[in-house]
Amino acid sequence: MRVVGLMSGTSYDAIDAAAADLVLEDGTLVLTPLGMVSEPYSVELRSALAGALPPATTTLAQVCRLDTLIGRAFADVAVRADRELCQGRAELIASHGQTVFHWTEYGRVHGTLQLGQPAWIAEACGRPVVSDFRPRDIAANGQGAPLVSLVDLMWLRGRPGVPAALNIGGIANLTVLPAAEGDPVAFDTGPGNALIDAAVHELTAGRLAYDAGGALAAGGRVHEPLLLRLLEEPYYRMPAPRTTGKELFHRDYLRSALAGFGGLADRDVIATLTRLTARTVVDAARPLGATELIASGGGTRNPVLMEMLRDELAGVPLRTSDALGLPAAAKEAYAFAVLGWLTLHGLPGNEPSCTGARGARVLGSITPGRQPLRLPPVPARAPRALVVAPGPAGAHPAAATDHGSASRRPGSLGARPPDPAGRPDPADRR
Known part of the structure; x- marks a missing residue:
């Protein structure tokens, strides 16, 4: 199965997309890296996002606008990754979204919020999208992070x-x-x-x-x-x-x-x-x-x-x-591709001893693509190991930045400019 993993971390500077071919073989999940693309947030969107994050205050109107604009930005990167890395044959998109708040008090996590409405990704790509990975682990009394720990365990x-x-x-x-x-x-x-x-x-x-x-x-x-x-x-x-x-x-x-x-x-x-x-x-x-x-x-x-x-x-x-075998700049995007694969196959995506959850849980929500949603059969047992196979030559060119993402080419993200009617308004930052 060809899966595109989408990730933007707490530096909120760019969206990374890593494509992987994932095959289950005798209890081992074999990941073949197909490459990575990365696009910076537009200056306008990054500024609006920064202006809404703690310790700033925000409004529900601004949250709604950001959810849409980030979703559209993720959609643009997903379309590009499918076209350039999967030759238009991606079968699943796994989107982490953009974390904007993680509600912790006295060592316990009560909630988390990732923006980037997955409907925009599903509409643009026509593929099913797995998103909103963290809340189910939190509902089971977990921290909701680090979710990549399960992938780390399988890999190492x-x-x-x-x-x-x-x-x-x-x-x-x-x-x-x-x-x-x-x-x-x-x-x-x-x-x-x-x-x-x-x-x-x-x-x-x-x-x-x-x-x-x-x-x-x-x-x-x-x-x-x-x-x-x-x-x-x-x-x-x-x-x-x-x-x-x-x-x-x-x-x-x-x-x-x-x-x-x-x-x-x-x-x-x-x-x-x-x-x-x-x-x-x-x-x-x-x-x-x-x-x-x-x-x-x-x-x-x-x-x-x-x-x-x-x-x-x-x-x-x-x-x-x-x-x-996993490029340092793309590892988290690949990890969420794996987590998306697990979700689609009805398999847990958390490790209770790492997140503190009461037990293993299937994570995330699935947004169908253009075709009727057909889930693959649930494997008899979840893979315990992850093996990284050699990817295509040149799949991961040298990174061009020293910070959060693999490449930061100048320019605004995506072909669609934000709708002026939906553009975050500085006056909303109260």
Whole structure:
């Protein structure tokens, strides 16, 4: 089955689409990567989205408009991925959507909201769409994240020692497989790029959105007193499973942390926040006995962050997921392609020990395409392993960015400009 996975992470800078051919063989799901395309959000849409996220306030009118505009943007990327990567033969679209809020209180998640109305994708592609993956896990008392943990377990099962999968997006998350007895563990470690991005945007008065190539951090020095203050955050001491987001690690959080540290050079602030990400990741992995870290996500394109991780790991191997066949920039999009496949086949998509759910659950909702919806038969047993087969030559050209997505070509997303009548109005931001 050819599946297109759609993903936009907490950096909300672009939409990634990864296409995969998925075949179940003797209890193993074989994934053949077909390639990835990535499109940036238009400046207008990204600005409207940023203006609606915490700590800002918003209105239901703005949420409705964003749900439509993001859905149309996802639809455009899905159409392109089907045409360019699947030769128009995709059978399923799996859309994570854009997370705009993750409702957590005292360590429990009560709800989550991903925008990007799937009806637009189904209408544009004519294919069934699986979306809204997280709420079912939350309804079963889970954290709703990290959902990629099930894919990590299938993919890394059988590796020696205690392998750990690390994804560094706006938020960093970790999946750790035990060596023998015991349950796997997964959780958000804390900010990945979130605070670095916020600082770069703030300190450059909006001129830059992120630290491209780690250039700013490379020119600065870690300020230990600021780092110690940042490490006092109670979230880092919460037991797993735990999840967080930009509801906590946002611009105002950063401003509060910097209070009393006037006079610090901008580059020193960026260097300190980069070290914070590395330190909190390794502080989370070390007690679990991780013997290797396999990293993916936009943070892997920041050489300063990767070098700080190696320094903190003190000899524990750090490699990117590319070495195991999954391109680091596309791994999450491929993971949601797998989760969409599981949903369509009536199979659970969560790992209870990782999310905290009461049990395994089939995730998501299915929006039919143009044809009558025909579900495939449920396999006799769910696949326990995921094997990545070699993909077509040139399926994943070198990434052109150092941040969240694989490529950021200039220009606005999609051929359809937003309808002026539906355009988010700055006056709605109250």
